[in-house]
Amino acid sequence: MTRLTRRSVLALSGAGALALMLRPATAQAGAWQRLDAARELVGDATPTDGIELELPLVSENGAAVPLSFRVERALDDADPVETVHLFAPSNPDPLIAVFHFSPLAGRADVATRVRLNESQTVIAIARTASGEVMVGEREVRVTTTGCLMVDDTYESANVFQTRLRAPGSVSTGEPGKVLSMINHPMETGLRTNSSGETLPKRIIERVEATMGGEPVLTAELNRSVSANPYLRFFVAPTQSGTLELVWTEDTGETVEASAEISVG
Amino acid sequence: MITRRNMLALGAAAFVAPLAMPNILRAQGSAGRVVIVGGGFGGATAAKYIKRRNPDIDVTLIEAQERFYTCPFSNLYLGGLREFESIGHSYEELTGEYGVNLVTALAEDVDGDAHTVTLSNGETVEYDKLILSPGIDINWGALEGYDEAAAELAPHAWKAGAQTQLLRRQLEEMEDGGLFVLSAPADPFRCPPGPYERVSLVAHYFKEHKPNSKILILDSKDAFSKQGLFTAGWQSLYGDTIEWVGLSDDGRVVRVDAEALEVETEFGMVHRANVLNVVPPQKAGFIAERAGVTNEGGWVPIKASTFESRQVADIHVIGDAAIASPMPKSGFCANTQGKVAAAAIVASLAGNEAPAASWTNTCYSLIGPDYGISVVGVYEAVDDEVVQVEGSGGVSPADADADFRLREAQYAVGWYDAIANDTWGTVPA
Numbered sequence A: 001m002t003r004l005t006r007r008s009v010l011a012l013s014g015a016g017a018l019a020l021m022l023r024p025a026t027a028q029a030g031a032w033q034r035l036d037a038a039r040e041l042v043g044d045a046t047p048t049d050g051i052e053l054e055l056p057l058v059s060e061n062g063a064a065v066p067l068s069f070r071v072e073r074a075l076d077d078a079d080p081v082e083t084v085h086l087f088a089p090s091n092p093d094p095l096i097a098v099f100h101f102s103p104l105a106g107r108a109d110v111a112t113r114v115r116l117n118e119s120q121t122v123i124a125i126a127r128t129a130s131g132e133v134m135v136g137e138r139e140v141r142v143t144t145t146g147c148l149m150v151d152d153t154y155e156s157a158n159v160f161q162t163r164l165r166a167p168g169s170v171s172t173g174e175p176g177k178v179l180s181m182i183n184h185p186m187e188t189g190l191r192t193n194s195s196g197e198t199l200p201k202r203i204i205e206r207v208e209a210t211m212g213g214e215p216v217l218t219a220e221l222n223r224s225v226s227a228n229p230y231l232r233f234f235v236a237p238t239q240s241g242t243l244e245l246v247w248t249e250d251t252g253e254t255v256e257a258s259a260e261i262s263v264g
Numbered sequence B: 001m002i003t004r005r006n007m008l009a010l011g012a013a014a015f016v017a018p019l020a021m022p023n024i025l026r027a028q029g030s031a032g033r034v035v036i037v038g039g040g041f042g043g044a045t046a047a048k049y050i051k052r053r054n055p056d057i058d059v060t061l062i063e064a065q066e067r068f069y070t071c072p073f074s075n076l077y078l079g080g081l082r083e084f085e086s087i088g089h090s091y092e093e094l095t096g097e098y099g100v101n102l103v104t105a106l107a108e109d110v111d112g113d114a115h116t117v118t119l120s121n122g123e124t125v126e127y128d129k130l131i132l133s134p135g136i137d138i139n140w141g142a143l144e145g146y147d148e149a150a151a152e153l154a155p156h157a158w159k160a161g162a163q164t165q166l167l168r169r170q171l172e173e174m175e176d177g178g179l180f181v182l183s184a185p186a187d188p189f190r191c192p193p194g195p196y197e198r199v200s201l202v203a204h205y206f207k208e209h210k211p212n213s214k215i216l217i218l219d220s221k222d223a224f225s226k227q228g229l230f231t232a233g234w235q236s237l238y239g240d241t242i243e244w245v246g247l248s249d250d251g252r253v254v255r256v257d258a259e260a261l262e263v264e265t266e267f268g269m270v271h272r273a274n275v276l277n278v279v280p281p282q283k284a285g286f287i288a289e290r291a292g293v294t295n296e297g298g299w300v301p302i303k304a305s306t307f308e309s310r311q312v313a314d315i316h317v318i319g320d321a322a323i324a325s326p327m328p329k330s331g332f333c334a335n336t337q338g339k340v341a342a343a344a345i346v347a348s349l350a351g352n353e354a355p356a357a358s359w360t361n362t363c364y365s366l367i368g369p370d371y372g373i374s375v376v377g378v379y380e381a382v383d384d385e386v387v388q389v390e391g392s393g394g395v396s397p398a399d400a401d402a403d404f405r406l407r408e409a410q411y412a413v414g415w416y417d418a419i420a421n422d423t424w425g426t427v428p429a
């Protein structure tokens, strides 16, 4: 699909350009333009569409909507993607999460689960080292099945239990898939209990993955990340070592997990 | 717009012009031709209600099976509470009383431009309006290791028939003290409370015949339909026989080894079963894809007010195949959607506007033979999307007494008899 970018519009001249720019809904008039935080992030850059955002078209449970994104450009590119921001513009707190990638992550390719309050267009914005910007958007319809009654009390028995699944071995420079999860309520601070009291905010606000002490991926999570934060990402180590994950709660408490990965 | 009614009111000369509307011209002489694929809850209901509203419409029902076995109450059969034949239904009322043409064949292809359906018996049938109610197909390949051969060892039993009987045999042959494992899929899937009713009635069978046996549900979700009611019911009837492991406790099955009766979860736990029931990921019945009405997720986007496809004109898709969320994929919903599509088609063939649409659903589930629970919803079309009427519906109370649960179990049987009578004309034995 060819997409009309702002860059190509600006390259046109005279009447043609005017006509194009007056067209109300070009690909360029995205949801990101209606969200201050996203507009600020894009700044003067001309966004391209090198990031692919995946969510279901219809979600029957807004409490945990699977989301994944993938940046086409490899992380060993001369101008690699450094951060990806995710936004849910119609949530009370639109910023979902920010991911920071190092070349050790192999590719900017992440899956997680998010909370969506209502039907809306979810936005992913990638920025490269030089300030290039890519935008991906996806419209999701959120319905709640009549047959679904979500228990609104969270079973806290397992809080802080972590799970980590990493490949035992990878070939040099080949990205290997890592799955991680921590049991945690991700209490938004926006909910009330049955007696009307607001439940205090309590979230995992940071997940850091390192390999042999070097950063791979850092995820700053906000309250629109679903309970029991789940992260699927990649690691492309150049030598054997230990993949370490550290989850940090907003109370300052941390939890760790690790896995050995051999490179051959 | 030229409707058929005002066309007929025009003189002869006017008939030369509307060549661009071949369907209407073809429909002359009869009140129109409707072809329906699938004689399950949606299709059989639609056939009957089109005939009830306008007997002059020519209705052809294409159904692959001679006899229809319902998924509703198939869990009672699995639990040893019913004979298999008690959930079978014939098409005698539709053909005998309503004059529906029944063709026992598989619909293999649809040409939406030519308005034709090709059948496995070599015939091609023309339609003015087509209704697809093909139910679900298993999304083979979506779950590693689970293919048609695997389903012969680890049945899904998510379409009633030989698969259901196979699962029942396996449960009967299992030694006391065995483990029954059910893997439940992520949304959307046919019958949201179905997996949980199934384990309930298997637990009932174990309690009576194999009291040392256990049940493990590995779930790809963190929440399920009527969860609180099920959990409480399991506790009170079966103690700790049933263990449920949700998505966030590594309940999601990612690989099946049917020969070994083993499943592996996302984070690498391997569970071995004595009887393994895999309720796999699903999609709309394949004929929907052939007709070009499915989206990338494998389901069919519809206009709520008529259940006509958003992608291909004159094809209405009802039942499990359609995206009607927040309505669940239930037999009751398929039945009411069949009535809405029937009304819309009868109106359209007569040149009238479709009447305003609304739907109801009640999903009864049995936790034991004398322990029923339910969830109810009422729905309407707003901006051509289905929405639940605000303040409507609800679930059974959490604190109901045994008598209340017993009455709901009786209502469930009443519901089954009523819907089977409404859909296929079956008179309860």
Ligand SMILES: Cc1cc2nc3c(=O)[nH]c(=O)nc-3n(C[C@H](O)[C@H](O)[C@H](O)COP(=O)(O)OP(=O)(O)OC[C@H]3O[C@@H](n4cnc5c(N)ncnc54)[C@H](O)[C@@H]3O)c2cc1C
Residues within 6 Å of the ligand: B037, B038, B039, B040, B041, B042, B043, B062, B063, B064, B065, B068, B070, B071, B072, B073, B074, B075, B105, B106, B107, B108, B133, B134, B135, B136, B157, B158, B159, B190, B191, B194, B195, B198, B285, B286, B287, B318, B319, B320, B321, B329, B330, B331, B332, B333, B334, B362, B363, B364
């Ligand atoms: C275990 C279980 C329990 C359930 N319990 C309940 C319950 O208590 N209450 C409730 O309301 N719902 C229940 N359901 C859900 C219910 O079974 C479905 O929602 C319902 O059957 C959907 O109706 P349908 O018309 O879409 O498809 P179906 O009823 O499956 O009918 C589809 C028909 O189309 C035929 N067909 C498909 N493709 C073709 C083709 N190409 N050519 C010819 N024929 C074709 C098939 O042979 C089939 O007969 C349950 C489901 C399960 C699995």
